[in-house]
Amino acid sequence: xxxxxxxxxxxxxxxxxxxxxxxxxxxxxxxxxxxxxxxxxxxxxxxxxxxxxxxxxxxxxxxxxxxxxxxxxxxxxxxxxxxxxxxxxxxxxxxxxxxxxxxxxxxxxxxxxx
Amino acid sequence: xxxxxxxxxxxxxxxxxxxxxxxxxxxxxxxxxxxxxxxxxxxxxxxxxxxxxxxxxxxxxxxxxxxxxxxxxxxxxxxxxxxxxxxxxxxxxxxxxxxxxxxxxxxxxxxxxx
Numbered sequence: 001x002x003x004x005x006x007x008x009x010x011x012x013x014x015x016x017x018x019x020x021x022x023x024x025x026x027x028x029x030x031x032x033x034x035x036x037x038x039x040x041x042x043x044x045x046x047x048x049x050x051x052x053x054x055x056x057x058x059x060x061x062x063x064x065x066x067x068x069x070x071x072x073x074x075x076x077x078x079x080x081x082x083x084x085x086x087x088x089x090x091x092x093x094x095x096x097x098x099x100x101x102x103x104x105x106x107x108x109x110x111x112x113x114x
Numbered sequence: 115x116x117x118x119x120x121x122x123x124x125x126x127x128x129x130x131x132x133x134x135x136x137x138x139x140x141x142x143x144x145x146x147x148x149x150x151x152x153x154x155x156x157x158x159x160x161x162x163x164x165x166x167x168x169x170x171x172x173x174x175x176x177x178x179x180x181x182x183x184x185x186x187x188x189x190x191x192x193x194x195x196x197x198x199x200x201x202x203x204x205x206x207x208x209x210x211x212x213x214x215x216x217x218x219x220x221x222x223x224x225x226x227x228x
Contacts, residue, residue, distance in 0.1 A: 004156070034216055043118075043206050043219030044157070089157070093214070100214050101147065104157040 002027040004105040006090060012111045013080055021075040021108045023090030030092040033066055033073050034102055038087045044104075047088075048075075080112045116141050120207050120220035127227050132195045135223045137207030142187035145210040147217070148180070152203045160205075163190040197227045 003026040013019050023033070032051040036044035050057045050066045050073065057064045063076040077084050087109045091102035117140040127133050137146065146163040161169040161182055169182035184190040194201055204224050208217040 008154075032214075041221065041224075043208070043221045044217075046115075046216035046218065049216060091217075101159060101162070102217065106154065106156040 002103075004028070004090065004092060004103060006088075006105040007108045008106060010109040010111055012113065015081060015112055015114050017080055019077040019080045019084065019110055019112070021088050021090075021110065023073040023075070023105055025071050025092055028071075028092050028094045028103075029096050030068075030094045032093050033064075034091040034093070035062075035064055035073075035075050036089040036091060036104075038089060038107065044089055077110070080110075082112045082114050085110055085112050116143055116209050116211065116218045118207060118209060118218060118220035120223055122223055123221065124224040125226070127197055127225065129198055129227055131197055132193055133197065133225065134191050134193045135205055135207070137190045137192070137220055139188045139209050143209040144187075144212050146184060146190045147208045147210075148182060148190070148192045149206040149208060149219075150203045151206060151222070157206065160192070163192075194225065197225075199227050202226050 005024045034049045035047045037047055038044040048057055048059055048064045050064045061078045065074045087107040089104050089107040091104045093100055093102045119138045121136045148160040149157045151157050159172045160175045161171040163169050163182050163184040165184045179195050181193045204222045206222040207220040210217055
């Protein structure tokens with residue numbers, strides 16, 4: 001069966017460190033992968049998109065990698081700040097079934113301690 | 115990016131009643147979607163709201179329970195009918211400007227059924 005797995009346990013890190021979040025998938029052939037941030041009581045906000053032929057994408061302090069062999073994406077936040085504390089969701093778009101609607105993982109909660 | 119307003123932001127309802135959630139976008143969009151998010155769970159797609167025609171429902175969701183309207187390119191409603199405590203959840207509207215584009219979400223409607 002198809003699965004998208006993100007760490008269900010919260011990631012606690014110290015301010016200034018790099019946070020690394022993982023998204024693993026099974027039985028998908030994603031054309032691209034998206035990362036979203038969700039704050040309590042708010043809807044998800046799009047952060048980055050990476051395509052299957054891209055190894056890495058950067059935006060300011062954010063970096064996403066995509067390894068289609070390992071079936072994994074890593075999401076990095078460098079020089080993390082308490083304001084980065086939120087839940088981060090990965091979402092896959094696999095058009096092999098005829099749809100470009102993303103399928104979301106459960107998300108990983110990140111807590112950055114001052 | 116599109117600005118999405120969802121109403122109501124929260125509600126507490128009695129078992130057996132129905133509630134209609136509204137989603138208004140500040141610009142015309144190609145696609146509108148309705149999601150459900152239960153605590154600790156991933157976003158689950160309920161349906162794609164199609165302008166001028168019946169919504170396209172995902173497996174496990176039916177029109178009688180979740181009737182959807184989309185009278186134009188900027189507005190949609192989702193009704194949760196004959197509610198039971200199992201319908202307690204956050205309901206989110208999202209939009210996409212074009213095929214393959216990231217989704218933009220409203221802040222959701224937090225629904226509790228007593």
